[in-house]
Structures are given as C-alpha cells and as structure tokens.
Amino acid sequence: MDKIVNDFSIRVATVNGTGSQSSNNILFKTLFRMGIGACGKNMFPSNIQGLPTWFQIRVSPEGYQALRENDDIAILMNAQTAHQDIESMRAGTTILYNSDVIKFEDKDIKDGMFMYALPVETLSRKISNPKLMRLLKNLFYVGAVAVLYGLDLETLEGVIRDTFKSKQKAIDANLEALHIGIDYAKENFEKKDSYWFEKANCSENKIIMEGNSAAALGALYGGCTVLAWYPITPSSSLAEALIAYAKKYRVDANGKMNFADVQAEDELSSAGMVLGAGWAGARSMTTTSGPGISLMSEFIGLAYYAEIPSVFIDVQRVGPSTGLPTRTQQCDIMLCATASHGDTKHILLLPSNIQECVDLAAESFNLAERFQTPVFVITDLDLGMNNWVADDIQYKAPKYDRGKVLSKDDLDKNSDWGRYLDKDGDGICYRTLPGTNHPKAAYFTRGSGHDEYARYSESPHAYTRNVDRLNRKFQTARKAVPKPILRGEASAKFGVIAYGTTDHAMQETLDRLQDKNVKYLRLLSYPFGQEVHDFVKSCDRVVVVEQNRDAQMRQLLELDIRGQQDKMHSILYYGGFSISPDFIERELKEKFLN
Amino acid sequence: MSTNKLNLTKADYAGRPSTLCKGCGHDSITNAIIQAYFELGVNPTQVIKLSGIGCSSKTPTYFMEKGHGFNSVHGRMPSVATGANVANYRLPAIGVSGDGDTGSIGIGQYLHVARRNVDMVYIIENNGTYGLTKGQFSATADLGSPAKRGTPNPFPCIDCCAVAIDAGATFVARSFSGDRKQLISLIKAAYSHRGLAVIDVISPCVTFNNHEGSTKSYDWVKEHDLPLQELQYVPEKEEIEIDMKEGDVRTIELHDGSHLTLRKLGKEHDPSDRASALKLIHDGVQTKELVTGLLYFNPEMPDHNTILNLSPTPLTQLGEKDLNPGPEVIKKLNASMK
Numbered sequence: 001m002d003k004i005v006n007d008f009s010i011r012v013a014t015v016n017g018t019g020s021q022s023s024n025n026i027l028f029k030t031l032f033r034m035g036i037g038a039c040g041k042n043m044f045p046s047n048i049q050g051l052p053t054w055f056q057i058r059v060s061p062e063g064y065q066a067l068r069e070n071d072d073i074a075i076l077m078n079a080q081t082a083h084q085d086i087e088s089m090r091a092g093t094t095i096l097y098n099s100d101v102i103k104f105e106d107k108d109i110k111d112g113m114f115m116y117a118l119p120v121e122t123l124s125r126k127i128s129n130p131k132l133m134r135l136l137k138n139l140f141y142v143g144a145v146a147v148l149y150g151l152d153l154e155t156l157e158g159v160i161r162d163t164f165k166s167k168q169k170a171i172d173a174n175l176e177a178l179h180i181g182i183d184y185a186k187e188n189f190e191k192k193d194s195y196w197f198e199k200a201n202c203s204e205n206k207i208i209m210e211g212n213s214a215a216a217l218g219a220l221y222g223g224c225t226v227l228a229w230y231p232i233t234p235s236s237s238l239a240e241a242l243i244a245y246a247k248k249y250r251v252d253a254n255g256k257m258n259f260a261d262v263q264a265e266d267e268l269s270s271a272g273m274v275l276g277a278g279w280a281g282a283r284s285m286t287t288t289s290g291p292g293i294s295l296m297s298e299f300i301g302l303a304y305y306a307e308i309p310s311v312f313i314d315v316q317r318v319g320p321s322t323g324l325p326t327r328t329q330q331c332d333i334m335l336c337a338t339a340s341h342g343d344t345k346h347i348l349l350l351p352s353n354i355q356e357c358v359d360l361a362a363e364s365f366n367l368a369e370r371f372q373t374p375v376f377v378i379t380d381l382d383l384g385m386n387n388w389v390a391d392d393i394q395y396k397a398p399k400y401d402r403g404k405v406l407s408k409d410d411l412d413k414n415s416d417w418g419r420y421l422d423k424d425g426d427g428i429c430y431r432t433l434p435g436t437n438h439p440k441a442a443y444f445t446r447g448s449g450h451d452e453y454a455r456y457s458e459s460p461h462a463y464t465r466n467v468d469r470l471n472r473k474f475q476t477a478r479k480a481v482p483k484p485i486l487r488g489e490a491s492a493k494f495g496v497i498a499y500g501t502t503d504h505a506m507q508e509t510l511d512r513l514q515d516k517n518v519k520y521l522r523l524l525s526y527p528f529g530q531e532v533h534d535f536v537k538s539c540d541r542v543v544v545v546e547q548n549r550d551a552q553m554r555q556l557l558e559l560d561i562r563g564q565q566d567k568m569h570s571i572l573y574y575g576g577f578s579i580s581p582d583f584i585e586r587e588l589k590e591k592f593l594n
Numbered sequence: 595m596s597t598n599k600l601n602l603t604k605a606d607y608a609g610r611p612s613t614l615c616k617g618c619g620h621d622s623i624t625n626a627i628i629q630a631y632f633e634l635g636v637n638p639t640q641v642i643k644l645s646g647i648g649c650s651s652k653t654p655t656y657f658m659e660k661g662h663g664f665n666s667v668h669g670r671m672p673s674v675a676t677g678a679n680v681a682n683y684r685l686p687a688i689g690v691s692g693d694g695d696t697g698s699i700g701i702g703q704y705l706h707v708a709r710r711n712v713d714m715v716y717i718i719e720n721n722g723t724y725g726l727t728k729g730q731f732s733a734t735a736d737l738g739s740p741a742k743r744g745t746p747n748p749f750p751c752i753d754c755c756a757v758a759i760d761a762g763a764t765f766v767a768r769s770f771s772g773d774r775k776q777l778i779s780l781i782k783a784a785y786s787h788r789g790l791a792v793i794d795v796i797s798p799c800v801t802f803n804n805h806e807g808s809t810k811s812y813d814w815v816k817e818h819d820l821p822l823q824e825l826q827y828v829p830e831k832e833e834i835e836i837d838m839k840e841g842d843v844r845t846i847e848l849h850d851g852s853h854l855t856l857r858k859l860g861k862e863h864d865p866s867d868r869a870s871a872l873k874l875i876h877d878g879v880q881t882k883e884l885v886t887g888l889l890y891f892n893p894e895m896p897d898h899n900t901i902l903n904l905s906p907t908p909l910t911q912l913g914e915k916d917l918n919p920g921p922e923v924i925k926k927l928n929a930s931m932k
Contacts, residue, residue, distance in 0.1 A: 208932075209931050223918070225917070226909060252905040256904060256906065257904055258905050258909065258912055258917075259909070260899075262680065262710075265702055268673070268703075269672075269673040269702075272672075272674045272676070272677060272703070273676050273677035276644075276673065276674035276675060276678035277909075278677070279662075279664060279678060280682045280685070282682070282909045282910050284681065298670075302667055393928055394924075395924040395925075397918075397921075398914075432662075434662035434685055435662070438639065441639060441660075442639065442660050443662065444655055445663065445665065
C-alpha cells in the first residue's frame with residue numbers, strides 16, 4: 001500500500017473535563033513544530049465535565065485551515081459516542097479505541113477497517129500518581145499516535161515541557177503517561193494502515209493563535225481603553241485575553257492602569273458603559289455573542305441616533321435563543337446590520353483570519369470615532385475559539401483617527417457650532433468632549449428627537465433632516481470601510497461571494513475548481529462599496545456562500561444592490577460545525593457548474 | 595449680584611426653562627441643585643449630567659447648561675455614568691433618576707452602581723408614580739396608597755435607600771423636595787463624597803399623585819416628615835460655625851477634606867451604623883414617619899476607579915505613546931506562539 005503522508009484527517013472523541021484538551025493541544029502543537037500543515041478544531045459541549053467532545057485534526061501539504069467532511073482515523077475514547085462514531089467512519093479507515101470501556105461487535109466494523117485496541121484503564125494503573133490518573137490517561141493515545149504515525153519524539157517531549165513550563169512534576173507525570181502509551185503501542189500494535197506524518201516546512205513564519213486573542217490584540221493596538229463586558233460563550237476568552245494584554249502593556253510607571261475593565265452585571269449594562277465611555281472620549285468596546293447583541297440593541301439604537309462612537313465585537317454562535325452555544329454560525333449578520341428599533345444601519349467588519357482579527361479590531365475604533373457610530377466586528381466561534389495556524393502577526397503602526405472633535409481653541413474660532421450641523425456635507429458632524437472648558441462646548445445628548453443644535457425637537461422637518469443626514473453619513477462610510485478582496489479573473493461571469501470563516505473552505509474549493517472560470521469576492525465590510533456592486537453586476541450568476549439558514553448576507557446584498565435579485569443564489573450550511581470545502585464543492589457542482 | 599469663588603453668578607448654573615407641570619417637586623430639586631453647585635463653586639463646564647427616561651430624567655436640561663448632558667435610556671443611567679466615570683474621573687457626575695427609572699426598570703443597574711461605589715451624585719426624584727405615562731404605580735408607591743383613580747396599591751414599596759445601603763452605597767440620604775435647606779446641604783455633602791452618593795428625594799407629583807390618601811403627596815409628607823439631623827455643610831478651610839452644645843453635634847469629614855455637620859433633632863442616629871440606618875427606614879414604614887437626613891455614610895470604602903487601580907491621567911487623555919505597545923511586543927508574541 002502506498003504511503004499517505006501528511007494528508008489525512010483524525011477525529012479524537014473524548015469526554016470533556018478529562019484533560020483531553022491538553023492532550024489534543026500537545027498533539028496539535030507537535031504536528032505544527034514538525035512543520036506539518038495542520039488544522040485543529042474543537043467540537044465541545046456547553047458543559048464543564050462529562051459530556052462528549054471531539055477534536056478534529058486535519059493535515060495537508062497546503063496547510064488548509066478548513067476541515068474535510070470525512071475522517072480517516074478515529075481515536076475513540078468515549079464509550080458514550082463510540083458506536084455512533086464508528087458508524088460514521090467509512091470502510092478502510094483506522095480506529096484506535098479504548099478497549100477497556102468500548103466493545104465493538106463484528107457488525108460494527110466495516111470492511112478493511114484497521115482496529116487498534118488500547119486498554120486505557122488497565123494501563124492507567126501504571127501511572128505512579130493515582131490522583132492524576134484520570135487527567136493523564138488521555139496521553140496514552142498521544143503515545144500510540146506517535147508510534148503508529150511517526151511523531152517525532154523529541155519534538156513531542158519538547159511540547160510537553162513547554163506546555164507545563166517550570167512545573168517539573170507536571171512535566172514528569174505527563175512524560176511518564178506518554179511513554180506508557182508509547183511502550184504499549186510498540187509492543188502490541190502492528191502498523192497496518194498507510195497514514196504517516198513526516199517532517200515538512202509548512203510552519204515557517206507561522207504561529208498558533210485563537211481569533212479571540214488576535215481580536216483582543218487588535219483592540220489593544222487600536223487604543224481601546226475601556227472594556228465593559230458580560231461573560232458569554234464564545235466571546236469570554238476575547239475579554240480575558242484583552243485584560244491580560246492590558247495588565248502587561250497598559251500599565252503606567254507607577255503600576256496604575258491605563259485601561260479600565262468592567263465586568264458588568266449584564267449585557268445591557270456593558271453596552272451602557274461602552275456608550276458612557278465613548279461619549280466621554282475614551283475608545284471603548286464590548287465583546288459578546290448573538291444573545292448579547294439582542295440585549296444591547298436598545299443602546300445600539302441610542303449610539304446610532306445620538307452618534308456615539310462604540311465598538312461591539314460579536315463572536316457568533318448558533319441561534320436563535322440559547323441555540324447551540326458552543327457551535328459556530330454566521331447568523332447575526334442581519335441582526336448587527338440593523339440592530340435596534342427604528343431605521344438604523346450599522347458598519348460591520350468581517351475578519352476571516354488571525355491577521356484580520358488584529359487589523360479590523362484595531363480599525364474599528366477609527367471608524368467608530370470617524371463616523372461617531374457603533375461599529376461591529378463580527379467573527380464566530382470557529383475563528384474565535386479554535387487554534388489557527390496563521391502567518392506571523394504583522395505589526396502595522398496604528399493610526400489614531402479621533403474624527404471630528406472640536407477643542408476649546410476650535411470653539412473660539414467657530415462662530416456657528418451645532419453638534420448635529422453637517423458643515424462638510426458628508427453627514428459627519430463635529431462633536432465636543434465633556435469637560436471641554438469653554439462656555440459653548442456643552443450640548444445635550446439624547447435619544448429623543450433633536451435638531452442641528454442638539455435641542456429637543458419633535459418637528460417633522462428637523463427629524464427628517466436629521467435621519468436623512470444619518471443616511472448620508474452611511475453613504476460616506478461606503479468609501480471608508482475595508483475593501484473586498486477579489487480572486488480570479490475579473491472577466492469571469494460566474495461569481496461566488498463569501499465572508500468570515502467561510503473563506504477558508506471557499507479558497508480550498510476554488511483550488512479544486514481551477515479548470516472552472518469562477519471568480520470570488522470576499523467581503524470585509526458593510527456598507528458595501530462600489531467594488532461589491534460592480535462585482536455583482538459583472539456576473540451572470542452569483543452564489544453567496546454562508547453559514548446561516550436564511551441567506552442573511554445575500555438578503556443584505558439584494559437590499560443594497562437593487563435589480564440583481566434574479567441572478568443571486570445561495571449555498572448555505574448551518575449545522576453548527578464549520579463549513580467544509582467538500583460541501584461547497586459538491587453544492588457548486590451539483591447546482592451551478594454541471 | 596453675588597458671585598462664588600469662580601466669580602460666577604447663579605445664572606451661570608441655570609439651564610433651559612422647565613417644561614414640567616407647574617408646582618412639580620422636581621423643579622424645587624432642580625433649584626436646589628443650582629444653588630448647591632453655585633455655592634460650591636463647581637466649574638459648570640466640567641460637570642456631566644446624566645439621566646434615564648421619565649419626568650425626572652428631563653431635568654438635567656434645566657440646570658447647568660454649560661455642562662455636557664446625557665439623557666440616555668430608561669433605567670440605564672447608572673451604566674452610562676459608570677462608563678463616563680471610568681473614562682474621565684475628573685468630571686464630577688450628577689445623575690438624576692426617578693422612582694420608575696431607578697426602582698422598577700433600573701433596579702438592577704441601581705444596585706450594581708451602588709455595589710461598585712461609582713463616584714457620583716445620584717438623585718432620585720421619587721413621587722411613587724409614572725407621571726409621563728399618566729399615573730401608573732411605580733415600585734416605590736406605598737402599599738395601600740391609592741392611585742388617582744382610587745385603586746389601592748396591592749404591592750409593598752421598594753425603599754430606594756434601604757436597597758442602596760444593602761447593595762454597598764456609601765452615602766445614602768433621604769430628603770423632601772419642599773425642604774430646600776436640607777436638600778441643598780445634602781447635595782453639597784453628596785458632591786464632596788468620593789463614591790456613590792444617593793439622595794432619595796420625595797417629590798410629590800402635582801398631577802397624578804397629590805391627592806388625599808397618597809403617601810407621596812405634599813400634605814402627607816409635610817405631616818409625616820421626620821428630619822433626622824439638621825445639616826450644615828462647611829467647605830474646607832472655612833470656619834465651622836455651629837451654635838450647639840458639645841455632644842449634640844456630629845461632624846463628618848468628607849473625602850475632599852470638607853466637613854458635614856449634623857444636628858440631631860430628638861432622634862439619636864449614627865450614620866456610620868448600617869444596621870441602625872436600615873432599622874430607622876423600616877421603623878419609619880411602621881410608624882409612617884418619613885425619616886429624612888443622612889441615613890448612612892461610609893467614607894472608608896474605595897470608589898470604583900480606585901478599585902480598578904486607574905492611573906491619575908484620565909483614560910480620555912492618553913496619547914499614542916500610552917496606547918501603542920509598539921512592534922517589539924508583536925515580535926515577542928509571535929515568538930511565544932510557535
């Protein structure tokens with residue numbers, strides 16, 4: 001049988017809260033350090049201990065960061081799901097399983113499956129510290145994988161040392177467990193399948209990072225000084241990462257903080273704090289997920305209407321309602337685009353990868369202050385919480401564009417200042433910050449009707465002028481938001497559109513469809529710029545690929561680009577795992593490229 | 595015309611004309627705020643005025659027009675004030691709320707702003723009714739108090755002072771909109787306190803809750819008002835004038851070094867005693883006495899910004915040098931993620 005090197009998928013099924021995450025990360029990092037193009041995704045329950053969890057690792061020579069639909073090797077450590085797991089595996093695949101708790105019958109095992117029985121419970125008695133038995137036994141499968149597929153032992157042990165840093169006892173205990181697995185596999189397993197890991201050079205200038213950490217880093221560099229938040233999966237780790245960065249990099253010479261972190265009592269309150277701080281002149285943000293955006297909508301409308309800079313990072317999860325809190329979707333597009341009652345529309349930024357999480361989170365503060373409005377950075381659980389192999393983060397010197405703010409001296413020169421007076425014709429007015437020591441500086445901020453001078457008004461004319469100006473401001477934003485990215489020949493007549501994490505599966509799909517003349521536009525923002533309009537108009541057919549049921553981005557495109565509905569189509573996946581290139585390729589071939 | 599230490603006249607503390615009903619208690623409170631800030635000599639351009647929604651929340655437009663104001667959303671003034679306060683603690687914040695805004699829709703934020711001890715003056719203009727929506731009961735309406743159409747309130751009242759003390763507020767007072775002298779003293783003391791200073795001001799609604807039988811009508815309050823102390827506020831470094839015998843006088847030092855003097859009027863009350871403050875409030879419910887004055891005061895607790903360990907430079911004034919950690923940090927981070 002020919003060797004299959006660095007191009008296959010592994011599924012690890014475990015029980016959460018048993019230390020499996022640590023083992024999986026060790027395995028993943030070892031592959032990374034061996035230079036193998038690896039992608040790892042965690043499928044976990046909304047629970048702390050005792051429910052099934054899966055970790056999928058895909059290796060590919062190209063370093064693709066999307067999962068395939070089918071796995072080649074299943075590591076089954078969880079009796080609860082073992083029978084379903086083996087059922088979903090194809091003939092000819094490999095099954096490594098905990099034979100102490102999982103019993104397969106002949107009918108479970110498909111033709112040509114390679115079965116490796118690992119007696120995990122029996123082996124765990126060899127662990128010298130019985131207290132750690134439960135947490136360490138997951139290292140046995142790491143040891144078995146090392147033997148069966150050729151992990152570099154030196155690299156693997158190095159990863160374990162680095163994982164536990166200076167805790168020598170933890171290092172020793174983990175190494176002991178690893179070697180129990182290695183020894184057992186060496187003595188008892190005969191290599192039958194054809195999958196192999198081999199050192200490669202896919203990890204040069206690469207890092208492993210979660211999108212949430214990257215967005216937090218972007219917020220730090222973007223000059224965020226106030227974070228108000230309420231814990232919610234999958235966004236909590238973003239807030240925690242930002243706090244950790246701030247504690248390192250936002251401390252003054254006397255150990256005082258140049259950063260305020262307020263864990264609010266709920267999402268309503270966190271949004272209120274963001275607005276209060278933005279109004280006062282700080283760069284402020286919150287991070288949340290869909291249910292939080294629902295709760296914040298009241299304040300988002302106020303920020304839109306009273307024109308207060310504010311940043312909302314939405315790490316999407318599966319809705320509606322509580323939905324599937326630990327699964328991924330792109331289901332808050334419409335919600336964020338129009339959050340709040342009344343006529344509202346908001347700027348959206350749509351990062352796809354680690355560098356864009358950094359860049360767009362940083363840029364969101366400039367846009368929020370330039371346009372004096374809420375700005376949404378929309379990621380998802382997949383990007384936010386999974387470990388991505390990405391290019392080294394590039395430092396881009398941040399520019400702090402505070403927008404149109406009048407100082408005391410400006411006010412002296414300015415005879416006719418009105419907070420909502422559109423002096424420049426771009427819909428963006430001049431604001432003053434509270435505490436500006438000038439008798440003309442103050443104005444009254446309100447969510448009720450107001451005229452150009454911020455006076456309370458119920459006049460239909462003043463109201464109409466004001467909301468029309470807000471519309472004008474939104475049109476100005478079209479030219480200022482990040483531009484979409486085109487792949488393929490501009491002359492092609494068949495186009496696909498995607499955004500966010502769908503990009504990874506889409507890029508791989510297009511690699512496979514190189515003989516077809518398909519062009520691809522990846523959206524980075526809303527409102528849509530001219531490039532998006534031109535792209536749609538230049539195509540005979542456009543397929544919008546996204547991860548929600550209702551084709552939310554397509555709806556937004558159809559609203560924005562009038563008269564093009566007939567040529568717009570969708571490919572939609574919304575099961576809660578990340579979209580795969582296999583799915584997109586199949587859908588495209590069956591429905592559009594046949 | 596008399597001027598204060600900033601050489602400003604009282605007119606410099608005025609706002610736009612009130613649009614509330616004639617005779618509304620809230621207008622008396624507005625006037626007391628103007629008087630207090632004028633006497634204190636606060637620079638009105640530095641003041642931030644915040645409110646939620648309701649009749650009371652309209653009032654920040656009626657005082658200190660030279661200060662930035664923020665009329666936010668219903669029941670959410672505390673969070674907006676918290677955000678503004680962490681962003682720039684140098685701007686003295688005054689929040690005005692009502693009983694619906696604080697006791698009903700905003701009770702959660704009210705308790706948490708108390709718990710965080712955010713440095714601000716928090717005035718509740720409490721009339722036990724929803725004026726702007728024409729006379730529904732609020733959560734501070736007393737049990738058995740009839741609404742305008744005569745139905746008695748079947749639910750007990752939430753006492754805004756008692757819950758604030760429980761939640762951790764460090765300055766909790768009650769007053770009556772008609773008692774101008776006491777109210778001005780309390781506002782001045784509240785301003786000087788570093789931390790959350792709540793003044794629950796009973797402010798009868800002339801239109802919807804000023805009829806016989808209502809426990810928040812003018813006549814009822816005038817009959818049942820029981821002032822705790824007579825307050826005299828004395829700014830720092832000025833001589834304290836009190837014509838009282840020793841033992842009758844209690845002087846409290848406030849954060850800015852100024853002093854608050856209490857004259858006991860019959861009732862013994864130690865404002866540092868949390869339990870007795872709560873007992874006084876609860877006893878008042880039984881005896882139908884409206885206990886006014888400084889109920890609870892704890893100058894020892896750090897305010898929110900102190901707890902957050904914020905630097906002395908307001909966050910709004912940080913420059914690029916403070917904000918940008920630079921390229922080396924990215925380099926190091928990249929190296930740590932291999």
